[in-house]
Structures are given as C-alpha cells and as structure tokens.
Amino acid sequence: MQTSSGRLLLAAGVMFGLMTAQPAWAQGSRTKAAPRGKAAETADGPQTCTSKNFVVHTDLTKEEAEDLLVRLETMLVLISKYWGRPNSQLVEMYVVKDLKKWPPGSLDPRGLESIETGGGVTLGQTLENRATGEALAAKAVVYAVADHGTPQHEAVHAYCQLNFGRTGPVWYSEGMAEMGQYWKDKDSAVNCHEVVVKYLKSEEPKTLRELVSPNQTTGDSWQNYAWRWALCHLLANNTNYAPRFRPLGLALLANKRTSFEDVYGPMAEEISFEYLFFLEHFDRGYRADLCSWDWKTKFTAVRGNASAVCKIDANQGWQASRLLAKEGETYSYTATGEWKLGKDGEPQTAAGDSEGRGVLEGIYFEDYKLSEPFSLGDSGEFTATQDGKLFLRCKDAWHELGDNSGEMAVRIKKAK
Ligand SMILES: [Zn+2]
Incomplete structure (x- = not known):
C-alpha cells in the first residue's frame, strides 16, 4: 500500500482560447496517453479490459478484472458525487498481479518502480x-499492484488529476x-483495513500540525x-467539520489560497479534542457522525427545584445533559423511556442489562478534558467528583452504536 502520486507540470503559460479542459484537447490527450510500450496481449500475458470510465491493462484473470472494474466504477460514482464533478475522461490503468507476465518495456519505468515496491503511482x-x-487540461495514467x-x-x-x-x-x-x-454508498462507518486500526491505536497520536504540514x-x-x-475520515464525517471540509477540498483542488489552518484554525481545540477522541474509540464500524461532540448546547448550574432536562439517544455518543455540575454537589436524576442495543435487542431501561450494557452512563467535560465515565441507571443520586459539563450516553461498544434505537428522557436536579 505504499503509493505515490507523481506530478509533471507541463510547460506553463501555454494558453488555449478556452479556459477549461475541452473535449477536443481531451480527446487528443487520450490518444497521446495511450499505452507507452503497449502490453503484449498473449494468452497468458496482460489483457485490456474497459468499462464506462476505465481502460485497464492487467494480468488479472478475466473474472478478477471484471470484478475490479465494477469496484472502480462504483467508487467513481461515489467520489464524483462527493466532489460534484462527473468524470470527463477515461482513466487509463496498468494493474499488475504478477510482474513476470509483463514483457520488458511494457510499463513506464516510473510505474514499474512503484509496482516493484508493492505500491502504485x-x-x-x-x-x-x-x-x-x-x-487547462490534464491527463493521468495509473500504475498499481492488484491488491x-x-x-x-x-x-x-x-x-x-483529470477533473481538477x-x-x-x-x-x-x-x-x-x-x-x-x-x-x-450510504454507509459512513469506518471500513479501513484491520491493520490500520491496530497501527493507529498502538501509536502516540501524531499532532494535527504534523499531519497537515506542507x-x-x-x-x-x-x-x-x-x-x-x-x-x-473524521473531517468528512463528523457533523461539526464536514460542512467545511468539502468546500475546503474543492478550493485546494482548484489551487485557491486556503489551507487547513485557514478553515479550521478557529476550531483548533475542538478538532484536536475530537481527533484524539476518535483515535481512542474508533474501530471498524465506528460512526464519526453519531459521535460528533455537542459544542452548542448551553449548560447551567441548576438552582432550587429547577431541573436540567435532556433526551439521550441510544445510537449516539456522549450527549449534553445541560447540567453544569459542581464538585461535591449531590444530584438526583430519573431516566424514563426504553432503548435497544442492536436491531434485535430486547427493549431495556436505563438500568441496562446484567452485564452493564445499555446502562445510562455519565462523564464530565472540563477544559477539553474528560473524566472517567461512571454508571448511572434509571434513577438515583450521584455526587459530582469535579466541576464540569455532564455528558450522558447509552453504554455500548463505540463501534456498534449505529444499530441502536430508542431514547431516554432524563431529568436532573439538586438532591434534597
Ligand atoms: Zn496516493
């Protein structure tokens, strides 16, 4: 999966009368971008397969190649929808399973170099x-190993490259x-390779500054x-950052003067907090959208007989209780309603099951730091162990929230 993207800037300053890539030029480029040292199509050697948007030269079997084309076309529909631009040119690709089947000179040396190291370019x-x-116009040829x-x-x-x-x-x-x-399609759950999850969870998190360094x-x-x-993944799916992420990406692709810092600088502490939270809790199946932090709801220190009232959904991460807790203060609470863990789960109260799943739990947030979580239930009292905004959730594995349903109406007030 070591991959790279090479770039050649053709002589700049060449002006066409037209200011965008035009079909005439695009067609010309397609001819020019034709296989360099065309693959010999022997019975056992590389073959060429085509679909609507792709021309793939490959030594995969016919079935494997067709399967790959289906996956590529599916992905292309999704990414063109995301970036809002239909693909304008055929994407030409050399996909190599076994280099021995490729005659010498049939691959561009720069492509060959990447493939030999198990990657792509x-x-x-x-x-x-x-x-x-x-x-004004662009062309691109892909060289990649098959896996x-x-x-x-x-x-x-x-x-x-072709469209921007x-x-x-x-x-x-x-x-x-x-x-x-x-x-x-329509599935924003984390779906990366298992090895990626293991690696990210085993390492000291890289800082955002390091990550976006030029x-x-x-x-x-x-x-x-x-x-x-x-x-x-976080920026594209977390509801706090997603609305700005697509426009940022489009601006970067258009070479406009902007950057991660320009767009997200004012929310740096929030992003940092959610980025570390994501790294701690994500796994395959995790839904960054459902775990987006609530930075908007107002929290208040309840007085007298007043209550903090909130609704807690079973299928979301930590949610605002509206209670600004004060260290040493004792509160009483009730949680009414039913929720289910999973599609076929039994309806439960906020007391949870015998293993503690589905219990209403709480956590304090103060100064971008979280306390240890603690179990509540369907009613009772608790004494705040620190000052902070109280967040609540239905206890369940963090990567299995998506199929939960139901909610609790929670009321919290000072204990008598
Ligand atoms: Zn890459």
Missing part, C-alpha cells in the same frame, strides 16, 4: 495557465485516496497514509 500532467494557476485497494487508491488520484488538474496537498490527496478505496512527500509510508486517512 499516478503519473499526471497538467497544463496550467501560468498567470492564474488554472488547470490492498491500491488500484482504487490510485484511481482517486487519477480522477482528481491536481490532487491537492499531500495530507488531503493521500487521505482522500485512502478514503476512496474504502468508500461505500513539508511532506507522497509515497512516504503506509503508516503516514493511515494518519492522513484518519484525519480526512
């Missing part, structure tokens, strides 16, 4: 207007290409790709 060329930086989702990863680069003329800064380009290979080289290591994926 997208060789792109963009014709730019030197004065404005606008991409680890490398063809899908590189196809994301090729799509960006560039793929964005390394953190964005590689993070989104990794996302692309995992993308499923001084990075593409194709550095699969570990760095894992960090970039984590950041892009």
Whole structure:
C-alpha cells in the first residue's frame, strides 16, 4: 500500500482560447496517453479490459478484472458525487498481479518502480495557465499492484488529476485516496483495513500540525497514509467539520489560497479534542457522525427545584445533559423511556442489562478534558467528583452504536 502520486507540470503559460479542459484537447490527450510500450496481449500475458470510465491493462484473470472494474466504477460514482464533478475522461490503468507476465518495456519505468515496491503511482500532467494557476487540461495514467485497494487508491488520484488538474496537498490527496478505496454508498462507518486500526491505536497520536504540514512527500509510508486517512475520515464525517471540509477540498483542488489552518484554525481545540477522541474509540464500524461532540448546547448550574432536562439517544455518543455540575454537589436524576442495543435487542431501561450494557452512563467535560465515565441507571443520586459539563450516553461498544434505537428522557436536579 505504499503509493505515490507523481506530478509533471507541463510547460506553463501555454494558453488555449478556452479556459477549461475541452473535449477536443481531451480527446487528443487520450490518444497521446495511450499505452507507452503497449502490453503484449498473449494468452497468458496482460489483457485490456474497459468499462464506462476505465481502460485497464492487467494480468488479472478475466473474472478478477471484471470484478475490479465494477469496484472502480462504483467508487467513481461515489467520489464524483462527493466532489460534484462527473468524470470527463477515461482513466487509463496498468494493474499488475504478477510482474513476470509483463514483457520488458511494457510499463513506464516510473510505474514499474512503484509496482516493484508493492505500491502504485499516478503519473499526471497538467497544463496550467501560468498567470492564474488554472488547470487547462490534464491527463493521468495509473500504475498499481492488484491488491490492498491500491488500484482504487490510485484511481482517486487519477480522477482528481483529470477533473481538477491536481490532487491537492499531500495530507488531503493521500487521505482522500485512502478514503476512496474504502468508500461505500450510504454507509459512513469506518471500513479501513484491520491493520490500520491496530497501527493507529498502538501509536502516540501524531499532532494535527504534523499531519497537515506542507513539508511532506507522497509515497512516504503506509503508516503516514493511515494518519492522513484518519484525519480526512473524521473531517468528512463528523457533523461539526464536514460542512467545511468539502468546500475546503474543492478550493485546494482548484489551487485557491486556503489551507487547513485557514478553515479550521478557529476550531483548533475542538478538532484536536475530537481527533484524539476518535483515535481512542474508533474501530471498524465506528460512526464519526453519531459521535460528533455537542459544542452548542448551553449548560447551567441548576438552582432550587429547577431541573436540567435532556433526551439521550441510544445510537449516539456522549450527549449534553445541560447540567453544569459542581464538585461535591449531590444530584438526583430519573431516566424514563426504553432503548435497544442492536436491531434485535430486547427493549431495556436505563438500568441496562446484567452485564452493564445499555446502562445510562455519565462523564464530565472540563477544559477539553474528560473524566472517567461512571454508571448511572434509571434513577438515583450521584455526587459530582469535579466541576464540569455532564455528558450522558447509552453504554455500548463505540463501534456498534449505529444499530441502536430508542431514547431516554432524563431529568436532573439538586438532591434534597
Ligand atoms: Zn496516493
């Protein structure tokens, strides 16, 4: 999965009368981008398979190649929908399962080099207007090994290259290409390789500053790709950051003057908090959208007989109770309603089951730090162990919240 995206800027300053990639030029480029040293199509050697958007030269079996084309086409629909731009040109790809089956000279040396190390590369060329930086036309050819989702990863680069003329800064380009290979329609759950989960959970988190640093080289290591994926996945799915992430990406792809810091700088502490939270709790199946932190709800220290009232959904992460707790103060609470863990789960109260699943639990948030969580139940009293905003949730495995249902109406007031 060591992959990289090469880039060649063609002589800039060449001006066409037209300011965007036009069909005439695009067709010309398609001819020019034809296989360099066309693969010999022997019975056992590489064959060429085509679909609506792809021309794939490969030594995969016919069935494997057709399966790959289906996955590539499915992914292309999803990413073009996300970026809001239909693909304008055929994506040409060399997908290699067994290098021995490829005659010498049948692959571009730069592509061959990547494939020999088990990765992939997208060789792109963009014709730019030197004065404005606008991409006038582009072409891209992908070289990739057949496994680890490398063809899908590189196809994301090729799509960006062909349709925007560039793929964005390394953190964005590689993070989104990794996302692309995992993308499923109407399913935003974490779907990365198991090895990525294990790696990210075993390491000291990289800082956001490191992650988005401009001084990075593409194709550095699969570990760095894992960090970039984590950041892009979070920003694309967490409801606090997703609305700004797509426009940021489009601006980066259009080479506009903007950056991660420009867009998210004012929310740096919030993002940092949620990024670390994500790394601690995510797994395959985790839903970053359902675990988005609530930064908006107002919390108040209840007085007299007043209550803090909230609704807690079983299928979400920590949610605002509205209670601003004071250390040493004792509160009484009730939680009424029913919820279910999973589609076929038994309806439960906030007392949870015998193993503690489904119990109403609480946590204090203060100064971007969380306390240890503690169990509540369907009614009772608790004494605050610190000052802080009280958040509540239905206790369940963090990556299994999506299929929960039901909610609790919770009331909290000072104990008599
Ligand atoms: Zn890449």
